[in-house]
Amino acid sequence: MRNALSKFGQAIKLPGLSFFMAFTITGLIIAVSDAKVLAKFSSPLDFIKSALAAVGNAYLALFQGSVFDVNLIKDGSFIHGFYPLSETIVTATPLILTGLSVALAFKSGLFNIGAQGQFIFGAIGASYVGFNFELPIGIHILAAALTGAVFAAIWGGIVGILKARTGAHEVILTIMMNYIAAYFILWVLKTQAFLRPGRIDPIAPEVNENARLPLLAGSTFRLNFGIFIALAAALFVWWLLTKTTIGFKFRAVGANAQAAKTAGISVPFVITSTMMICGALAGLGGAVQVLGSEYALNADIAGSFGFDAITVALLGRAQPLGTVFAALLFGALQAGGRTMQSNTGVPLDIVQVTQALIVLFIAAPAFVRYIFKIKKLNSSAALTSKGWNG
Numbered sequence: 001m002r003n004a005l006s007k008f009g010q011a012i013k014l015p016g017l018s019f020f021m022a023f024t025i026t027g028l029i030i031a032v033s034d035a036k037v038l039a040k041f042s043s044p045l046d047f048i049k050s051a052l053a054a055v056g057n058a059y060l061a062l063f064q065g066s067v068f069d070v071n072l073i074k075d076g077s078f079i080h081g082f083y084p085l086s087e088t089i090v091t092a093t094p095l096i097l098t099g100l101s102v103a104l105a106f107k108s109g110l111f112n113i114g115a116q117g118q119f120i121f122g123a124i125g126a127s128y129v130g131f132n133f134e135l136p137i138g139i140h141i142l143a144a145a146l147t148g149a150v151f152a153a154i155w156g157g158i159v160g161i162l163k164a165r166t167g168a169h170e171v172i173l174t175i176m177m178n179y180i181a182a183y184f185i186l187w188v189l190k191t192q193a194f195l196r197p198g199r200i201d202p203i204a205p206e207v208n209e210n211a212r213l214p215l216l217a218g219s220t221f222r223l224n225f226g227i228f229i230a231l232a233a234a235l236f237v238w239w240l241l242t243k244t245t246i247g248f249k250f251r252a253v254g255a256n257a258q259a260a261k262t263a264g265i266s267v268p269f270v271i272t273s274t275m276m277i278c279g280a281l282a283g284l285g286g287a288v289q290v291l292g293s294e295y296a297l298n299a300d301i302a303g304s305f306g307f308d309a310i311t312v313a314l315l316g317r318a319q320p321l322g323t324v325f326a327a328l329l330f331g332a333l334q335a336g337g338r339t340m341q342s343n344t345g346v347p348l349d350i351v352q353v354t355q356a357l358i359v360l361f362i363a364a365p366a367f368v369r370y371i372f373k374i375k376k377l378n379s380s381a382a383l384t385s386k387g388w389n390g
Helices: 002-032 042-068 079-107 114-132 139-165 170-188 225-241 245-255 257-262 268-294 303-317 320-344 349-363 365-372 379-385
Strands: none
Touching: 002 042, 002 268, 002 320, 002 349, 002 365, 042 079, 042 320, 079 114, 079 225, 079 245, 079 268, 079 303, 079 320, 114 139, 114 170, 114 268, 114 303, 139 170, 139 268, 170 225, 225 245, 225 320, 245 257, 257 365, 268 303, 303 320, 303 349, 320 349
16 A cells, blocks of 8 residues: 555656645736736835735636636535536536557557547547437437547548558648548538538538437536546557557557567557547547537537647657546646636736646656655656656
């Protein structure tokens, strides 16, 4: 038990310190960019008090917008105060799935920059089945979600086949596929099959009621069953990587493709199957977004989920559990950032700064160790803590 706690403490020490440094620097930026704070610069004590108040108010608003807001309690119902937390989870759900897509590719030594395009194809498939068919509620949801996952798996598999057969670099391929997907959705939304009757703007019909993911906290909250799908996907990725033969092959190729080939592992098979599974995960994120919260396909359905997924996977050190927590953190920052901006006037861009600083410090552990005088782990522990191939 003591060893387990010690390992857990070592595992969270660097990320925790990275968060602390990121929020400290962000706080300094908030303070020095506030005109009311700078106006008291001539009086050091008043300046410090004003700076602390500005930062405290900003972070309080961030908390209120992402976790709990006492001002939202209505008619004595304490649960309404957790509406911001529900929005954090709704925002984080597709991020978990797209983050897992990128993280799994990392484990196999690949860089899946195409989660954005895969997300789009998953949303297209789920939307079409969602509004074009009338099926029983459970079957309809399953059919729509699986269609989205299959569409995206095919889209990701194209990259895997090209990489395996021709040696083309997956980064270039996935970036180009993102562009194709982005323009494809613009085209498909103008076709008769997807254009909403009576509308000329690019938006599809809403998915049928039977295809919508069940709400978990009533109609007041957008929290839906998608979070359980995302957590199940994280559990699946963990099981796949640690408990299956194919997962071992993924990790072996990720650690050393040449050595894996010498050991008899088919590297082309690993590359293709990895990209297909990664595509399915990102596509499932698109399906959850359509079936769980948006309900109608539009040109901006993907937002920046596919690109944020890269940061989430890096922050989560390519581990399923780490990816879940990283997605929840980013969901909280995005949900809380809007409240912070409306309540305190702090620009929403400061959230992007915080996210960038967190990733910067996570990616530079030697710098964090130097600042806080932390001894480096022994070589074997360091290897397992890197998260890429451990």
